[in-house]
Amino acid sequence: MPKCSPMATASVQNELNEKLGDACCYHCGEHLATPALFFSVINQTQQPMCCAGCKAVADLIVESGMSSFYSQRTHYAETPPAELGQNPYPSYDLSELKLDSDHSATTDGQKVLFLIGGMTCAACSWLIERQVLKTPGVKTARVNLTESTLSADIDANTDPVKLMQTVAELGYRFQPFRRSERTKLLAQENTDMLKRLAVAGLGMMQVGMFAIALHAGELQGMALEYQQLMRWVSLPIAVFVTVYSGGRFFVSAWSHIKYGAVVMDLPIAIACSLALAASVYATLSATGEVYFDSVVMFIFFLLLARYLEHRSRFKASLSLQKIQDQLPRLATRVRGNTTEQCSIKQLSYGDRIRIFAGDTIPLDGIVVRGVSDIDESTFTGESVPRSVRPDDTLFAGTVNIKQTLDLEIRSEPDSTKLKALEDAIAYAETQKPKVAQIADQIAGVFIIGILSIACATAYYWWQHQPEHALWIALSVLVVSCPCALGLATPAALTAAAQRLRQLGAIIRGDNAIERLSQIDTVIFDKTGTLTDGQFECVETIILGEQPAEDYFALAQALQSHSAHPVASAFSNATHNDPTDATLRTAIQALRDPSAQYAPERNAQGLSFEHVGHAYLLGNAAFLTKCTLEGQWPTQNLHWLGLSIDARVVALFGLRDKLRPDASKLVNDFKSSGLRTVLLTGDASPHARSLALKLPFDDAAFGLSPQAKLDYLSRLHQRGHKVLMVGDGINDAAVLAQADTGIAVSQAADLARAKADIVVTNLDLKPIRWAHVLARKTRTVIKQNLFWALSYNVIAIPLACLGHIPPWLAAIGMSLSSLIVVLNSLRLKTLARA
């Protein structure tokens, strides 16, 4: 669904849209396809809302007397999550908070720091501050929009968790925050750069003033005594600025030369020192020209450009990604005969937890029940899984890929897993995209070329007009700008990644965007991807002697060991004990966490043996050896059969729903000229009827993970570039092999780990946006490279001919980098088209 484009004011935009017969949600700007079902009264006007979440937030804002938020905002708010009413932070207590954030006790209270996700403009920060200040016990609250943080002073006995709930009610994501060492370092660097910039700026004003006097004096005739005065005053200022503000260029140029690398700082350092030395000589000998103003201006403009670039990178590094990755992950704790969901932080040494297939192991521990395979590729790089059985040790961060295991925790709940994940992300960030690598190589060659051209130019002018030789050579050194070349790609990719994060998807590694822009085929998984992954049992056929509830309870007990989406159909079964003894013991065995029983699982179903009886639950292909009275039903449902001792006793007809935006997604891809393919493990008639509703160019049913891979490699052989959209463990291999993999929200950990892009919203829209954004990014990169090249091709010959004075050259160089950055920043405002 498209969002309304960035607005002049929300009300104007809304009026416009209503005239066009196309209304927007007043809160988040979502287009309303149907007449609005929800309304809120804001500033005495009834405004349409797209969902209950938006209405709840808008009503809260109005009730708190903060409706001027709507007149002051410059961007629409994020769409709040649908389950807004629930408290998303039940699992934090104060001690964990102290561990997780820069929490400190002050003389009369405590100081806490939080990271906030979902702030779109300055009005959001105002809204959050007001709301937090209303909470009893809060003394000060201050939002830093650049860092997306809130720092608050609160009473010693006020619970900071309350603050988190307050902000969550407004539809923002919220989390305790600890500044990492890297962030602190970046903040320190930010301060240093600002200081250098300030010194260069003030110095530029002073030296510029004297330079104007000197130039005017040349025209009007100025006594040598006063000329020398101006020069002598300029000299110490220029030297101070060069050393204090420009020192970095010399240090960086020198440290790169030591390793044989040539960077842009080298020509800069040469130009600065040449110009400064010539000016100092001219001052001491009272002859020639001085270039103090050029040197200082040059340094100022360079620092300005670098500061702006640093600022946009600084913002990106305070990644909101963290807020997604570090949200308290849940684990299933086993206590006696029951299981409960709890935050990983609440687990301690000796607790038992259940790890379903596809889950990441949260803490180090030993297996107490079950047999499975473990993918340890995150640690060892070894792709062959390790088989484990009771008493084997498992490590945090590895992934259970086959069957349910029970684990006893043998490590303190420190951040082993997060450490591994952070390392993985850091690794992805260091991978430079190919285009950027090439640009870096070109830049190196380019700089050597520039140095030679500058020497040749200086030599030529020295032969003909020696008085011009120095400043023309300086101009050549300064005007050339490999920075623009070097920035062209990373600037665009960073901006795109940031925008995509706002739109609800996280990119792992920069290469993903580049590859996504080139795809020509999209493969969709069905269950959990195009459908919402929630099954419901709509038909039950009983062929055995026991009542339906008892068979259902058995199916539920079997499926409780499975993470397959089908299991969701049985999750709400009753826990009553069947009268039949065989059934009862089987169910008890399955529910008993201390016993060593767990069903065997494969793609088609579950099998379980207990005291001589064999229990099978699966589709028709899985139950071929079992006798069935009558035929499998032909109704368009996903049918599962339950068999006891090779006799089918019950059939369950399941149905999964298409996600509301699935058909639009497939249609959009189709209409932008891509091949759309459906590959599903589901062979039921239901899957076929579902596939017919959507415009697929090709569809294959009942595929095993290997068959999906084969299909993909056939596409690759024909030279297709493929995007895979999936969610399950069975898609993980295809996600990794495809040119680009996108894992939808709620995907299994393994699928998330193998995907290049992970959707964090609950819907499918970000997939389409990611593709549009990737294509747009490619265009922007091309524009950037074209601009950087043509600027240099035009500017360098002009400088060689002596048409560009050094100060203009400095501006030109800085501007050409700035234009690249600004062009890239256009991606950040890309509408949700």
Add this chain to the structure above:
Amino acid sequence: MSTLYFLIPIALVFCVVTLKLVLWAIQSGQYRDLDRDAHIIFEDDSTNPKDPMDE
């Protein structure tokens, strides 16, 4: 023109004072959030439209 020998040093003293002030402001973190502070001037609570029935 000889006043220049007197006036330029005075100007330089002012310059140094300004520089000190700017550096102090940067160091004390006043430039840490450039996005937010640009909008603070618009955040006037008295403009809050309130329902007259509430008063």
